[in-house]
Amino acid sequence: MHELALCRGLLQQVTRIAEEHQASAIKSIHLKVGPLAGIETELLKRSFPLVAHGTAAQEALLEITPVKATIQCDECDKKSELDNIQLICPHCQSTATTLLSGDEMTLENVVLEQQEVKATHHVH
C-alpha cells in the first residue's frame, strides 16, 4: 500500500504550488499514470482525501488519465501501442523492446482558486 506514501508526496507538491501562487484552495489535480507505474489508481483516489484533509487540497478533485504502454522493437524497429503489459513486439514477437511510455506517474497540472481583488471604487 505505497499509494498512501505517493499521496503524501503529491500533497507536498500541490500545497507548495498553492502557497507559491497564494491560492486559497486547490480545485483539481490532474495526473497521468501508466500501467507499469505500479500504482493502483482507485486506491490512490481513495487515499488522497485521507491525507488531504485539513489542507488547501481537501476539496480538490483528483483526475487520473491512464496512459497506454508503447514500445519500440529493437529488432524490427516498429512502434506499437500495447493493450497489456507484456513488452513483446506484436509484429515480430521479439522480447528485445524499448519502453517508450507506460511507466510514468506524473503530476500534469493543478487548478488553483485565487482570491483576486477586482477593483476599488468610491461609494457615492
Add this chain to the structure above:
Amino acid sequence: MCTDCGCLDQKEHSTHDGNNTKIHASSIKPLVIDVHQSLLFENDKQAADNRNQLTQHNITTINLMSSPGSGKTRLLERTIDELSGRYRIAVIEGDLETENDARRIRAKGVDTIQITTGSACHLDATMINNALQQLDLRQIDLLFIENVGNLVCPASFDLGQHHNVTLLSTTEGDDKPEKYPVIFRAADLTLINKCDLLPFLDDFDPQRAKQSLESVAGTTPLFQLSAKTGEGIGQWLEWLQHSILTTKATI
C-alpha cells in the same frame, strides 16, 4: 447587475453601501499551473543525492528486493563469507519489525544499520539517507540494502543504489515476473534462488521463469543459484566484482 460597477455577483452588493472608499468584492478566478513532474519527485531528488554521495565515496550499492522468504538474508550471509576478505562490506536492513536479520548479518562481523519501517511496506530515499549518516562511508566498498520483503511497493522507490537485484525463489512459482512486472522490470539482475530444491519441485521450470521475465523486462541477465549450498554463486560474485570495477571507473 450593479449599476455602479457592472458586477454580476449579487452577494457582493453589500460592499456598496457605507461611506468612503471600499474595496469591491473579490472574485474567484481559477488558475491552471502546468507541472509535468513525477509524483516521486521529492524521493527521486533525495535518491540522486544519495547516489552522488555513494559514488563519491566509491561505494557500489545494491538494492536487494524480493518477496518475504526468498532468501535475501541467506544470500547476503553467503556473499559476505565469500567476499569479506576482499571488500569492506556494509548492510542496511529494512524490515517492518524486529532486528532478526540485522543480528544474522552482524554475526558475520559486518556493519549493519537496521531500519524498522513499522507499517511502511518499502524503504525510501530519506530512510537511506538517515542510515548513511550512521555509517563510516570511508570504510565501505560494497553496500547492500536489503529492502522490505514485498514484490510490489519497493519497486517504485529509487533509493540511490547503483543496481537493483530482484530475487525469485523456486518455491514461489515461475510466473512471478508476469504477475509482478514492475519489480522485475526494475531489476538490473534477477536471481533464481533455492535451485537446490528444483529436483523436488515439479511446478517450477527455470526456462519458463526466463520466458516470463523476458515478456515483461526484455532481455535481461538471469542467474540460477542456491545461497544455501553455494551452487551457482560464482556467477553472482563475478557480477558483483564487475559492478565494483564499474563504480570505480565512473569516478
